[in-house]
Amino acid sequence: MIPIALAPASPPERSAWRRHRFLLLRRSSQLAVLALFLLGPWAGLWWVKGNLASSLSFGVLPLTDPFVLAQSLAAQHWAEATALIGAALVLAFYGLLVGRAYCGWVCPVNAVTDAAGWLRRRFKLNAGSAPPRGLRYALLAAVLLAAAITGLPVWESVNPVTLTQRALIFGGSVAWAAVVAVFLFDLAVAPRGWCGHVCPMGAAYSLIGSKPLLRVSAAHRSRCNDCGDCYAVCPEPQILVAPLKGKAGSGPLIQARECSACGRCVDVCSTEVFQFTHRFDHRRD
Incomplete structure (x- = not known):
């Protein structure tokens, strides 16, 4: 008898929930924040006062964005104790637990850049070229230097995160113009440009969350069929290569500080190569 090679079985069709669960959870998180x-100015329920830069929840829980605090300190404005406590809480949460998840799960600009990325893939728009990834770290240093020279937290006057929240609450042509500018930048100028190459706030959270407990792992990388879908959707595709391909003896964990724990790779992978886990889990197929 002549042996007949059987074609590999196609992976079973996944449910809509498994294909979109982390997208839905991320949008739910961003909308909930x-x-x-919005409950305060719109409904008079001031459970949370302030904004994403600095807030007080239920009158007892202060939260302060560490990057905003760093600008204030660089500008030689000493912060109040509540601001320092709020920054310490944020540093502990992102630094020890979830890493750069702020960019994927909290930042409202994430939805704007996701929309631009989806349109690029949908209409196969390949124009444009992204700047070097190190630019965001250079801008981070430049922002702090500018604050020290001017005595002002200068980035907050142009920060798309602040302006997006302001546009949603108060409106205003300038605020909405900043949102549109980020969208057009990612759509027409630089693929994955803003979050992956430019945003100094994202650079700050990358540094803060370089060794978090939460990690994504290519634990089942032996299942990879080289479809490339994960690279297409990941805002930082360069971080997938080593864990997925085991280059230079690399383990399956995505250790790069640029990972925003967005779960896009988990959602899109038809063979379920990726999963959320912790930094001490080095198991693989």
């Missing part, structure tokens, strides 16, 4: 801020 915005809703808490």
Whole structure:
């Protein structure tokens, strides 16, 4: 008898929930955060006062963005104790637990850049060229230097995160113009440009969350069929190569500080190569 090679079985069709669960959870998280801020001006329920830069929840829980605090300190404005406590809480949460998840799960600009990325893939738009990834770290240093020279937290006057929240709450042509500018930048100028190459706030959270507990792992990388879908959707595709391909003896964990724990790779992978886990889990197929 002549042996007949059987074609590999196609992976079973996944449910809509498994294909979109982390996208839906991320959008729910982002909308919930915005809703808490909107309840005050829109419904008179001031459960959370302030904005994403600095807030007070239920009158007892202060939260301060560490990058904003760093600008204030560089500008030689000493912060109040509540601001320092709020920054310490944020540093502990992102630094020890979830890493750069702020960019994927909280930042409202994430939805704007996701929309631009989806349109690029949908209409196969390949124009444009992204700047070097190191630019965001250079801008981070430049922002702090500018604050020290001017005595002002200068980035906050142009920060798309602040302006997006302001546009949603108060409106205003300038605020909405900043949102549109980020969208057009990612759509027409630089693929994955803003979050992956430019945003100094994202650079700050990358540094803060370089060794978090939460990690994504290519634990089942032996299942990879080289479809490239994960690279297409990941805002930082360069971080997938070593864990997925085991280059230079690399383990399956995505250790790069640029990972925003967005779960896009988990959602899109038809063979379920990726999963959320912790930094001490080095198991693989």
